[in-house]
Amino acid sequence: MTDTQNRRAGGRAARKAARAAPLTDAMRPVRPGMQGGTYKPLTQLDMERINEAALIALEEIGLADAPQSGIDIMVGAGAILGEDGRLRYPRALIQDMLAKANREITLNARNPKYDLHLGEKKVHYGTAGAAVHMVDVQTRSYRESTVRDLHNAARIVEHLNNIHFVQRPMVCRDIFDNREMDLNTIYACATGTEKHIGTSFTEPDFVDDALEMLHMIAGGEDKWRERPFVSNSNCFVVPPMKFATESCQVMEKCIAGDMPVLLLSAGQAGATAPAPIAGAIVQAVAECLAGLVYVNAIKPGHPVIFGTWPFVSDLRTGAMSGGSGEQALLTAGCAQMHQYYGLPGGAAAGIADAKLPDMQAGWEQAMSNVMAGLTGLNMVYEAAGMHASLLGFCHESLILADDLLGQAMRCVRGIEVSEDTVGLDTMRATCLGGPGHYLGSDQTLSLMQTEYVYPILADRNSPKEWQEKNRPDLIEQAVVRKEALIVAPTPAALPPEVDAQIRQRFKIHLN
Numbered sequence: 001m002t003d004t005q006n007r008r009a010g011g012r013a014a015r016k017a018a019r020a021a022p023l024t025d026a027m028r029p030v031r032p033g034m035q036g037g038t039y040k041p042l043t044q045l046d047m048e049r050i051n052e053a054a055l056i057a058l059e060e061i062g063l064a065d066a067p068q069s070g071i072d073i074m075v076g077a078g079a080i081l082g083e084d085g086r087l088r089y090p091r092a093l094i095q096d097m098l099a100k101a102n103r104e105i106t107l108n109a110r111n112p113k114y115d116l117h118l119g120e121k122k123v124h125y126g127t128a129g130a131a132v133h134m135v136d137v138q139t140r141s142y143r144e145s146t147v148r149d150l151h152n153a154a155r156i157v158e159h160l161n162n163i164h165f166v167q168r169p170m171v172c173r174d175i176f177d178n179r180e181m182d183l184n185t186i187y188a189c190a191t192g193t194e195k196h197i198g199t200s201f202t203e204p205d206f207v208d209d210a211l212e213m214l215h216m217i218a219g220g221e222d223k224w225r226e227r228p229f230v231s232n233s234n235c236f237v238v239p240p241m242k243f244a245t246e247s248c249q250v251m252e253k254c255i256a257g258d259m260p261v262l263l264l265s266a267g268q269a270g271a272t273a274p275a276p277i278a279g280a281i282v283q284a285v286a287e288c289l290a291g292l293v294y295v296n297a298i299k300p301g302h303p304v305i306f307g308t309w310p311f312v313s314d315l316r317t318g319a320m321s322g323g324s325g326e327q328a329l330l331t332a333g334c335a336q337m338h339q340y341y342g343l344p345g346g347a348a349a350g351i352a353d354a355k356l357p358d359m360q361a362g363w364e365q366a367m368s369n370v371m372a373g374l375t376g377l378n379m380v381y382e383a384a385g386m387h388a389s390l391l392g393f394c395h396e397s398l399i400l401a402d403d404l405l406g407q408a409m410r411c412v413r414g415i416e417v418s419e420d421t422v423g424l425d426t427m428r429a430t431c432l433g434g435p436g437h438y439l440g441s442d443q444t445l446s447l448m449q450t451e452y453v454y455p456i457l458a459d460r461n462s463p464k465e466w467q468e469k470n471r472p473d474l475i476e477q478a479v480v481r482k483e484a485l486i487v488a489p490t491p492a493a494l495p496p497e498v499d500a501q502i503r504q505r506f507k508i509h510l511n
Contacts (some may be wrong), residue, residue, distance in 0.1 A: 029453050030409035032114075032164045036376030037121035037339070038414060041332050047340045050278060054286040055091045057241070062088035063290050066243040069252060070294060077297035087290070094289055097296045098341060105303040105344050107165070107260060108227040110217075110492065111194035116165060118305070118344035121376025123412050125369065125405045126165035127157065127398070128198065128233065128348070128381035132173055135387055135394035137475050140356060142392055144173035147188050147509050149393070153385070154192025156398055156485045158492060162405035163384050163398070167198030167233055170393045175509055178202040179209065184509050186210055186230065187502065190217055191510070194492045198262065200233045204249035209506070211257045216502055217494065224258070231260040231305070236294070237287045239267030239310075248294070255295060260303035262346060262379075263291035268320065269330065270313040277326060281333050284308035292343075305379055306345040308334040320389040322351030322382075323364025328371045335377035346379030347372065350401070352387045357397040357475065361387065365397075366404055373412040396478035399485070403455040410453045457481065 042050070064086045066074065075081050078093040104119030116124050133142040134149050150170055157163045168185050175181040182201050189197045201207050211224075218224035232254040238244045254261055265287040267273030269280040288306050295304050310330055314321040321327065331347045338345025349372035354361035365383075372380045384401030385393050426443045430436065438444050457477050459466060466472070494502070502508065 027450050028161070029450055030162065030406055030413055032124050033117055033122040034409055034412050035121050036123045036373050036412045039332060039371060039374035040336060041329055041375070042336045046278070047336060050282050050285060050337060051340065053282045054289060055094060057282065057286040058089040058094065058289060059091060060088070061241055061286075062086035063237070063287070064242045065238070065245055067245045067248050070243065070248050073297045074293055077293060079293065089290060089293060093293060097289075097293045098343075100296045100300040101292055101343060102301045102303055103342050103344070105260065105305075107196045107231060107303075108229045109165075109194055109196045110190070110229045112227075114164070114195040116196055116379075118378045121339060122378055123373045123376060123380065123409070124164040124378060125350075125373070125380045125383040125408070126163055126167055126196075126198075127153070127169040127384055127386075128167035129169045129386050129390050129393065130200075131170040131386065131388075131391055131393035133388070133392045134170070135356060135392045135397070137356060137394065137396050138479065142355075142388070145170040145393060146174040147172040147184050149395075150185065151188040151192045151510055152486045153393070153395060153398060154189045154197075154492070155488070155490050156395060156482065157195060158193040158490050159485050159488060160399070160402040162402045162409060165196040165198065165379075166193050167231075167381060168200065169382075169385055172509075179206050180507050180509070182206045183209060183213060183506050186213060187506075187508055188510055190214075190230070191492055191494055191499075192490060194490075197230045198233045199230060200235070201250045201254075204246060204253055207250055207253040207257065211259070213502060213506060216498060216505075228258050228260060231262055231303075233262045233264055235264045235266060236291050237265050239265060239272040239287065240283060241287065243290075251295070252298065255298050255302050260305070261295060262305040262307045263288050263295070264307040264309050265291070266309045266311060268311045268313050269326070270315050271318060273310050275313075275315065277330050277333065280310040280312075280330060281308065281337060284310045284334060285337050304344070306338050306341070306343040307347065308337060308345065309347050309381070310334070311348070321353055322348070322386075322389050323353040323360070323368070325367065327351065328368035331368060331377065332371045332375040335372060335375040338378065339376060344378050346381055347377055348382045349377070349380050350383035350386065351390060352397075353389050355388050355392065357387070357394055357400055357478075361397065362404070365401065366408070369405060369408045370411050373408050395482045395486075396475060399478045399481050400457065400474070403458050406453045406455065 080088045107116040134145045154166050157166050172181050215221040215224045234251045236247045265284045273280040273283045312321050312327040331349045334347045349368035350365045352361035352364045385398035
């Protein structure tokens with residue numbers, strides 16, 4: 001080999017070694033909680049008009065069907081109960097409760113290194129939903145989801161850097177008793193991952209048992225209350241503009257148990273919410289402001305996620321179209337309204353209407369996830385694994401989403417412009433008597449791991465290299481990785497004595 005060839009070979013080896021070197025947390029080019037906010041579909045005037053419309057809706061239309069406990073709480077705070085049974089909210093009451101609301105919250109995890117710090121425009125991606133089917137990519141078919149599927153999803157997420165929390169993404173269809181299903185949902189998630197968990201409850205009476213289990217997992221009620229690692233996903237309203245009575249009672253119990261609450265308003269534009277994107281945002285904002293009054297009248301400053309979560313309909317059929325551009329815009333607009341009020345917020349993105357992890361799923365999941373992140377949405381729910389407009393969940397898609405969300409977070413991070421990054425010194429050294437390329441420069445080597453994100457499964461080989469590697473298939477690789485992660489050790493496993501106590505107290509279906 002010539003000296004030039006030796007230098008090139010040495011440069012390639014150095015680059016390969018630099019790229020393969022393990023990353024410390026400080027070196028990672030993307031990490032949870034990076035600041036978004038560069039994309040703003042709404043102007044300041046737009047946000048003010050939406051706010052004004054929401055306040056008028058609360059003053060003049062109000063919400064129906066609050067439980068008696070909620071009526072007493074909110075009337076005591078200043079809401080007005082009309083003869084029609086609807087609660088109406090003076091804008092002064094809304095302003096008072098906004099002043100009492102917690103502006104920055106931490107969603108704890110069982111392992112503190114996974115804690116999520118919400119506020120400003122810090123972005124976190126995770127799962128959510130209530131899929132009733134699992135996608136089998138090998139048979140290209142759907143089957144009912146099980147508690148084992150849920151546990152395996154949590155185990156997979158434990159090992160994925162770009163999925164930051166696990167809100168229950170599917171229903172345990174093999175457990176027919178609702179109380180047992182709620183308890184086993186918590187158990188399946190908490191024994192699969194040390195990351196933050198979100199769950200819901202079917203009935204208020206199930207919350208006490210769930211809190212008892214969580215106290216056992218945490219090592220005592222005091223330790224749970226100090227670091228609650230599960231939040232309640234609470235559909236406290238049934239759009240349009242009605243409270244969900246039992247969910248409100250669940251919420252009251254969760255607040256008493258120091259469990260953070262996601263106030264989730266999930267209207268569907270053109271069906272249970274106004275068809276215009278702006279109108280759907282107005283209704284969701286109004287409903288969540290009413291929820292904010294409810295929570296802060298019970299316990300000022302209780303950790304709450306402002307969950308404006310409206311969906312989109314395909315108005316030709318009425319079917320949900322979660323993978324649409326309209327959905328992406330709707331979620332981005334909601335994120336801006338969270339920032340308008342200075343509240344930690346969450347909404348849905350990453351939903352695929354596609355039935356399988358194919359090209360349609362790729363564009364649907366990427367478009368809304370990137371837009372949500374660029375807008376600075378604190379909690380991006382349903383960001384990974386969801387198919388068939390939330391009816392199906394896919395483990396392989398969950399794994400592929402780790403690559404997708406890594407790229408999304410790189411977009412969120414943006415472009416750093418400084419004296420070093422504009423690169424004039426390196427340009428001079430390269431162009432004036434240098435090698436005429438940047439491949440082996442100190443700057444290139446130093447930035448390979450901190451400036452660029454490298455996918456785990458996505459294929460960047462040339463066609464020739466792809467052929468030489470026996471034309472690797474993306475889905476097949478995801479299947480292989482899924483099987484490896486499911487059996488990989490998880491630090492979330494409970495101490496044997498604690499697990500035995502839980503199994504003695506509750507009927508655990510996971511073997």
